[in-house]
Amino acid sequence: MQPTITIRPLRPAVAGDAPTTLDLLISIEPPQPPAELQTPQRPPLNLALVIDRSGSMAGEKISHARKAARSLAAELTSRDRLAIVTFDDEVRVVVPSRRVDSALPFLQAINTIEAGGTTALFDGWLAGALQVAEHLDGAALNRVLLLSDGQANEGLSDASAIAEKVAGLNQRGISTSAFGLGAGFDEDLMGAIAAAGDGTLAQIESPDQLADLYASELQGLATTSGRRVSIGIRPQHGAELVDVINDLTVTSAGNLQLPNLRQGQTLQVGLRLQLPAWTPNQPITGIRLAWDSPGVERRQELRRQLILPVLSAAELRELDVDLEAAEQLALLQASRDRRSVIAALDRGDEGAAFASLESIDLELAAMPQSSSISHERQRLAEQRQLLASDRNLSRKRLRHDVLRSSLNVWDGTNNTQED
Amino acid sequence: MADLPAAAPVPSPVYGLEELLALAGERLGEEVTPRTVRLYATEGLIDRPGKDGRRAVYGQRQLLQLLLVRTLARRGLSLTAIAPLLAAGNSELERQLAQLEEPPATNAALDYLQELQSAPPLQSPPDLDLLEVLGAPICQSAPFEEPSRRLSPRSGGRSSSRWHRLALAPGVELHLSDSASLPPPGSRREAWLQRLLDRLRDHLDDLS
Structure with a gap:
């Protein structure tokens, strides 16, 4: 089961007698598993839910956070692991990572969570990450879910420094999703964490959306076929990549980091190439998609090459755009x-x-x-x-x-x- | 592992199917179904069970084979590729499992986080006034006071042991004998590694 890559040029040709500015849309469609495999085949999940219980969470927010955590625990099965961590100025491991044989121990522990002091967001993340790391499983999806309504104001708080740590952990097999709640969270920090963590970013205006968010996150994890997805664009024969419209992080290997491959979610990447007058049948660019699949040791990859018909510049201008x-x-x-x-x-x-x-x-x-x-x-x-x-x-x-x-x-x- | 004194003389335990599934499930962290075991047995991947009356009974060997099949299959190996590996003796199966059960990634993530945890808090820029007073970089490690416990050289020529060479860093290698008993992953191994680290530190202090 492999994703499908479609390369769509804005105009389906390039000029042979003049330079061309070539706009491309690359669509990546994650694989659809055969219907009979859809539910039972999801990889096990190894999760830590990290909940901000700083003072600002008091009242409705913390009660919704408890409720949503209970629903998350109830959704998991004995193949999955869950840890629950809370943080204010102190970090508390409410439930150390354990298999969800029964939701009961989780429910009881969740009910003891009360709002408290300041926001040691990084330390909370770290404690949750340790819970996941102790049971890291190559066949599972290993992820920290970080919920916060505030600015990190205790411990490490610089967004780029936190993102760097989160990215380092993602390299080692544990992703991070960042969920900002209410009006007080730092959207730049949460965005940076989710991007670095190869996870989901959510901005929740009302705490009663939390349960839906967790359900959607579980659904997304259940249908994830690729993580640490990257795309490499390698123009050839004097073609040059001059722009990527998406705001994608560049990996250390010079590739572009894409979101996870999730069933039903097509990824779109917009590119602009600059070409000299082109020779017929000459490949314009190579494209290499690479990703990790749960339970598969080796990195997966898919390669494509783009060759377009060559016309005169005058003919090219007459072509309809896609x-x-x-x-x-x-x-x-x-x-x-x-x-x-x-x-x-x-x-x-x-x-x-x-x-x-x-x-x-x-x-x-x-x-x-x-x-x-x-x-x-x-x-x-x-x-x-x-x-x-x-x-x-x-x-x-x-x-x-x-x-x-x-x-x-x-x-x-x-x-x-x-x- | 085979050298651990506790493991050697004990007669091989006998398990019923339920017990085998529970043991394998616990160790693998995934559910193993009776169907899987039967399939593997008919495919010849695990040895045929013995009989106790009408009940099928399994031994340590079948447990090891089952663990190894599942562990390798999870890493994407096909059953045909796995089959030849399962004919080996129990101690070889055990050795392979021990190697596989500690995927490098586990250590990598955990090591990384433990490093982050013990790192000095980076966010609060060091107190500049204090730095000036000290007149030295703040991260200089405290010198070790007592290069005490020396490693007594291992006695005698152990015969016929194989050595594994692990490259740890450019110019740094670790040689590990087959006969060295590694503690199982977890707190015991951590303590063991800590002791090794202490000894290494002593040696380095002596060198410099």
């Missing part, structure tokens, strides 16, 4: 351009922030108004309103949207991303 590719590329660009809105907000330049949002919408307005495009423009309209009324929430939503193209972001509507 509308679907154009739409996906525009959506990727719209995600990326929100970065300039955030930058304007951080400078305190609200006028520029509005103007940037406006220009993103203008680009989309010029496209055929498909349902995806209208949906995105709707979202932009909401963000314009939010920018005026709630700057904090607005920034969180913008960060969320920026990260959509580079990591697994929970959108709160379930994980069937058919839009």
Whole structure:
């Protein structure tokens, strides 16, 4: 079972008598297991749930956090392991990692969790990670689920330093998801953790969404066929990669880090290549997708090569563009351009922030108004309103949207991303 | 492991199917079904069980074979590739298992985290005034006071032992004899490694 890679050029040819700017959309579709295998075949899970119980979690938030933790424990089976860790200024291992033969010991322990002091987020993560690491299993999905509503204000708190540690652990087989709750969490920190951790980022505005989030995370883990996914783009014969629209982390081997391969979730990568006048039948670029599969020692890989017909520049201009590719590329660009809105907000330049949002919408307005495009423009309209009324929430939503193209972001509507 | 005194003279235990499944399941951390065992037995991957009346009974050998098949299959090896490995003697099976049961990744993640845990807190920049007073880098390790316990050289020429060469770092190797008894993974091994580390430290202190 392998993923499918589709390479779609915006125009299906290159010029033989002049340089070409070649826009490509690469779609990666995770494999669909045969129907009869779908449920029983999921790999075992080795999880630690790390819950912020700092003072700000008091009241409704902590009670929902308990409820959602109970539902998570109830969903797991005796093939899975779960540890529960809480942190405020102190870290407490509420339930050391154990097999979920029965949910009862978890439920009892979860009920003792109360809100307390400050937020030692890194130490909490570390304690959860240790619980997972002690039972690291190559055949399982090993992951830390980190829930926080606050800024790390105790212990290690620098976002890039924390992300570096999280990435180091991911290299060694344990991923991390980051769930920010409410209005007070640090969206840049949580985004950086989820990206470095090869996990899911969720921004939950209301604590009653927690149970849905955990269910979706479990569902996602159950249908994950590849982690530590990377794509290498290797242009040939003088072609040059000049732009990647997605905001992807570059790995130490010079490849681009992609989100996990999850069933039903197609990954889209937008590229721009610059080509000199091209010779017919000459390969333009090699593409190599690589990933780890649970229970398989060796890294998996898939290679593709792109060869396109060569026309004259005049003929090339007459060709129709691939509308679907154009739409996906525009959506990727719209995600990326929100970065300039955030930058304007951080400078305190609200006028520029509005103007940037406006220009993103203008680009989309010029496209055929498909349902995806209208949906995105709707979202932009909401963000314009939010920018005026709630700057904090607005920034969180913008960060969320920026990260959509580079990591697994929970959108709160379930994980069937058919839009 | 075969050299551990406790393991040698004890007669091979006998298990019923349920017991075998429970033992294997516990050690592998996954459920093993009766069907799997029967399949492996018909495929000749594990030796045929003995009989106790009408009951099928399994020994240490079948347990080892079962553990090895599952461990290798989980790593993506096909049953045909595994089959030839299972004909080996019990001590060889045991040795292979011991090697496999400690995948390098386990150590890597745990070691990494333990290192993070013991690292000085990086976030609080060191107190600059104090640094000036000390006039020295803050991470300099405290000198070891007592290079006491020396390793007494191992007595006698142990015959016919095979040596494993483990490259730990450029220019650093560890030679490990077959006859050295490694404690099982877990706290005992950690303590053992700690003792080795102490001794190594003593030797290095002597060298410098």
